[in-house]
Amino acid sequence: MIKITFPDQSVKEFEKGVTPLAIAESISPRLAKDVLVAEVDDEAWDLTRPIDKDANLKLFKWDDPEGKHAFWHSSAHLLAEALQELYPGVKFGIGPAIENGFYYDIDPGEHQITSADFPKIEAKMLELAQRKEEIKRADISKADALKMFGDRGEEYKCELISELEDGHITTYTQGDFTDLCRGPHLPDTSAIKAVKITSLAGAYWRGDEKRNQLVRVYGITFPKKKMLDEYLALLEEAKKRDHRKLGKEMELFAFSQNVGAGLPLWLPKGAALRDRLEQFLRKIQKQYGYLQVITPHIGNKALYVTSGHYAKYGKDSFQPIHTPEEGEEYLLKPMNCPHHCEIFKAAPRSYRELPLRLAEFGTVYRYEQSGELHGLTRVRGFTQDDAHIYCAPDQIKEEFLKVMDIILYIFKALKFDNFEAQISLRDPNNKDKYIGSDENWHLAENAIIEACAEKGLNARKELGEAAFYGPKLDFMVKDAIGRRWQLGTIQVDYNLPERFQLEYTGADNQKHRPVMIHRAPFGSMERFVAVLLEHTAGKFPLWLAPEQAVILPISEKYNDYAYEVAKQLQAADIRVEVDDRNEKIGKKIRDNELKRIPYMLIVGEKEAENGEVSVRKQGEGDKGSKKIATFAAELTEEVNKMINQ
């Protein structure tokens, strides 16, 4: 008999060689039906794999990430099995589970696979799944594995095997398909009830662009048909929220072939929106003691040589601008920090001036690879809501707390309730990779950890994720449909103060080197607007909306009154338009609902007589009539509540 310990620390005895599936059956038939995969003493474990010794056991279902992972991993094998039947002779690369589904990289040989083949592949997968094929694990020696896959011409698999340690190689087989795999897998294929092949893409073998390009087939599967439908509906929703589509529809920004790829043009409404965001941030920053500066869009190449960026990124960025002067070279500004360092150096600095907080909405240009450009989230020219804080090492924590205040305030005003924080720390086993003294790193890392603790922020710590010049704290927001976006960032930097030889005179009348903190609560105006669009599906909070209200006269007879109302509201700083088209009121309401304008004010005979407007809220409907001044006051109140919580 062996002792099995469950997560709640209860212990039960079982026959030696019992399987997790049998244990689940002993608990309840329902659990046995739902369980997908297990973990035995922290090792992922197939449900049908015997347990030979006392162990800790965890059972995972669909709702557990481990359960989904095994489900999709087995689905990847199912996909491979289907492809093997449909396209004899294809060679297999790797086929892992990913965040949403799985993929398999294949070398199709002479076969051509296109999206038109998806239904065929899906049907074959379902057919195989319904055969309830057992997925069998087997240990295999390295020599046998090489022979087995070698005989089949599986050159990619052989390459993988040749790098594995003998004695730790396993295969999984279902039906006629055997794959090199560590597992774990589902007991059989029958749990896979719904299949969708989602896309096709090229991917280099082992991510190396010098190697063969394979075809990557992406798919997703579910244990219930209904779940697939829900997932597809979610994808549809995501498509509707795509900021590229909304940006065009709402006339916020555009791109032009003639201007160039990745260079956004801000249309009047988008520019006004961006300006509101800037004003919002300027106001808070002023309260927090930031000093606004302005620096040029280009800088002498020497500046970036000093900062070290030229050596690292020079050849991959926009190429130098040459002047009539022999040998003189300027670069488009790829970041604001070197400029700000020069501002720090523009005068001798005293410890009394610290922390010195220099802020700039600085437009920078980076030559992103053409394939990487994406709407407003990845562009070649963008404006950072940048600031650099120069402070003494013992001020880091205090400054961190203040920056976090600003970021949390912004998230609150914009209803990003669902966010995560990540602290990126140094890899303790590889300290040579980093610049700066042990003592300073220690100080900065602790400052960040303590600051998060003080704010009650449950931040994830990631070792080895820090930049070479310092640790950082990143904020990830989840949008309304659960996608994760990186926005605000705070980074400690020991490198630039060193390179620019920044100094201040301390209380001890000695020269000291300041620490620099980079921070950008929005990240960039472009990305922030994109995320805001996708988060809100274009329904901006009232204080940001391009138009806060639109006045809809019942007929042209009331256009004059509508313009009178508009004048009064505009005088109260409300952004309002008049829809004076010669259309029926139903049509105007529909059109303006679709334009996502927060308030519609309907005016006709009754309203004109009483000096009122009939208020209709977007998405909610009729709210009744009120005096013009009452509406104006209520709207202003609503806006103030949002930005001055």
Added chain:
RNA sequence: GCCGCAAUAGCUCAGUCGGUAGAGCAUUUCAUUCGUAACGAAAAGGUCGUGGGUUCGAGUCCCACUCGCGGCUCCA
């Protein structure tokens, strides 16, 4: 940058086998003057991304480029 896919009216899209381009919405005009999600009629709107090639003839087939999309790689 690499692989794959696409580019047709302002927008969304159709266009069969190669035979000179079509719908809905938007726009303009006319009619209507309307009470909380689409009234009606008509007109206008296109060098089919750009350049080359094949062909008697190219939106359609081929090549290159540009831009876009999905990935890969990269990301200060």
